[in-house]
Amino acid sequence: MEDILIISNYYPPEKGAAANRIEQLALKLHQNNYNVSVVCPLGNYPKGELFPEYKGKFSVTENRENITVKRLWIYPSNSHTILKRVLSILSFSVGLFCYLLFKKTPKKVVVQSPPLLLSFIAVFVLSLKNKKIILNVSDLWPLAAIELNALKKDSLSHKFSLFLERYIYKKATMILGQSNEIIAHIHSVFPEKNCFLYRNFPDHGARVMELTTEDNQPIKIFYAGLLGVAQGVYELCQKIDLKGLNIELHVFGDGAEKKQLEQLIASAKEKTIFFHGMLDRKELHERLKTFDIAIVPLKVRIYGSVPSKIFEYGALGFPILYFGGGEGETIVAENNLGWVASVENYNDLNETLNQISKYSKSDLATMKKRIFTTAQNTFDLDTQMKDLIEKGVF
Structure with a gap:
């Protein structure tokens, strides 16, 4: 079985589309004869606090459905304050930087983006180690931040984020985009970059519909x-x-x-x-x-x-x-x-x-x-x- 590593800011038991998407990717790669490992933070999302099973721990290694999951320390936060959110991402990024720099990693690595800072750290170290970097882009940052008024256009933060975005696109071996718009955006910056559409399809395993319709109800x-x-x-x-x-x-x-x-x-x-x-x-x-x-x-x-x-x-x-x-x-x-x-x-x-x-x-x-x-x-x-x-x- 060929080894492959996935780097993500989210993974179950965390909730939400991002965690589910990365888990589905890991499970499907395993089903297709890959030996899959995941590096992610200690579980904290979306509550913004460590789950009880991870409190007081610096790192944890688990096996979830034949996927080896390595969890690193994070300062958790779901605050509206940008500074606290950046500190949270930075805390995990520092641990990830050391992990990737000093630990043996597979030849192939999937890096989830956003968060941009996290994906930048991962791509930077992996490019130094000459790994095959498969960048999985689920949202366009900083563009989405501008549209949500979370970032001011042409501000210092915006320009810094643009630098991070361009860097990870440039250094990635190939890119998975969750939409055609994402791929079009990447090709507008790097026309020759190998990009592939990867939709967030679920795998419920259901072949018969299980929904029922209640009459006389709203x-x-x-x-x-x-x-x-x-x-x-x-x-x-x-x-x-x-x-x-x-x-x-x-x-x-x-x-x-x-x-x-x-x-x-x-x-x-x-x-x-x-x-x-x-x-x-x-x-x-x-x-x-x-x-x-x-x-x-x-x-x-x-x-x-x-x-x-x-x-x-x-x-x-x-x-x-x-x-x-x-x-x-x-x-x-x-x-x-x-x-x-x-x-x-x-x-x-x-x-x-x-x-x-x-x-x-x-x-x-x-x-x-x-x-x-x-x-x-x-x-x-x-x-x-x-x-x-x-x-x-x-």
């Missing part, structure tokens, strides 16, 4: 995921109008906006929005079996971003209400996965919700079956992985 729309700046769930709950509609919104997750969200829901006169906290992925999927529609929002249109929730919940059979713009909007529309509301346009979102409220439960049940079949045929991780291996990516 239409249950859910959001499940991180409660961070990019998703804008707090603003969504402020501006969504469910008055007089046969619709409930259920929120599952954790993150920086959790407390604000809990206070907003508790103070609401009409109980149409419900908060359930963060659940384990398997438990969440079990709870969602009687729900009807997945809402996938982004606070603003972020160039290059394609939320993995489109593939995650489409593959379970859920119709998608997409409210994020960009390439994700095209995927939902072209595959007839549900509804699209114009990003940042809450009037359009509320009008779409009004249309959805007129659907019968039998209409939704028919949609679920069709979408499940479409996703099974279109969002296949095994086919994607085998194609990339045949092309010599891994």
